[in-house]
Amino acid sequence: MNITFCCTNTDPEPWLAGLRAALPQAKIELWQTGASPADYAVVWAPPQQFFDEQPQLKTVFAIGAGVDALLKLRLPASASFVRLDDAGMAVQMAEYVCHAVIRHFRELDVYAADISQGRWTVHPPRNRADFPIGIMGLGVLGQRVAQALTHFEFPVNGWSRTAKAIEGIRGFHGDEQRDDFLAASRILVNLLPLTVDTQGIMNRNTLSRLQPGGYVINVARGAHLVDEDLLALLDSGHLAGATLDVFRTEPLPLDHPFWRHPNITITPHTSARTLRETSIAQIAGKLMALQRGEFVAGLVDVGRGY
Ligand code: NDP
Ligand code: OXD
Secondary structure (H helix, E strand, O other): OEEEEEEOOOOHHHHHHHHHHHOOOOEEEEOOOOOOOOOEEEEEOOOHHHHHHOOOOOEEEEOOOOOOOHHHOOOOOOOEEEOOOOOOHHHHHHHHHHHHHHHHHOOHHHHHHHHHOOOOOOOOOOOHHHOOEEEEOOOHHHHHHHHHHHOOOOOEEEEEOOOOOOOOEEEEEOHHHHHHHHHOOOEEEEOOOOOOOOOOOEOHHHHOOOOOOEEEEEOOOHHHEOHHHHHHHHHHOOEEEEEEOOOOOOOOOOOOHHHOOOOEEEOOOOOOOOOHHHHHHHHHHHHHHHHOOOOOOOEOOOOOOO
């Protein structure tokens, strides 16, 4: 079995060593132009040339959860694509989103500003029932985030393409229930995959439907959000703030207004990192399962886009 590794912006050596240790029966090489044909690939942001030169691949493993960039390429028709399925990302996403929600709800930025000015001011407590949270995308990450938020006793709504019954979560699904979902939510968390259906989904029309004083947390992809519409709704006061981890252009250009907006917190696409050892173990396990003809989780439906 031959495996080729092609992950841009990733130090290949620890990955190759880990994959070789996990799959000692396989020949695993770093891809380079003109490399011999492989059966399997481990990739992140490969160039088009990679697939053009490896049309015989059986299965391609992405070392991330989102496959939007991969699906923009011309892909080998016979290959299947498998993405990471949690692999340690869900708990990180839960930490990040709970932190952002609690920081906003408990006004911790207001207290930090007060303290920095030498002010000892106590603000009245807020009622968590007034801060219903809506999670767009109830997949591997969205469900974990939703469950984590229920532990803090926030009302939690979830929206997905197909109906879901999750204890403690008020479920909405499909385009026809989207406006009701938004109207029932004040804090919006985006954990959708980026597809033709979800591109630009956070725009003036949808964000205006959130309850007044709305708050946006985008941890999925920058292209889900129409940047100018977020800024306009912050200026109008309909939205109170946003925490953004992902951007249309990354790194976020230094002249982008998000850097300096007083009510926007940004982080550099770090809400849920790929954990190398867990990911290698998952990929090796799935590869062996596929060889035995078994089903694996995280198989991408290319037509659906996620
Ligand atoms: P999943 O595929 O497990 O979940 C996707 C969810 O979105 C599903 O519930 C799906 O509905 C729903 N969905 C898809 N299309 C639509 C639609 N048109 N309308 C309504 N709901 C829709 O993905 P993950 O939870 O693993 O990951 C989600 C995204 O998070 C990734 O695609 C990636 O972009 C992002 N991500 C960001 C990271 C970061 O560091 N910022 C790290 C990792 C991931 P259904 O269940 O019905 O299919
Ligand atoms: C991912 C990401 O999709 O890191 O895994 O954004």
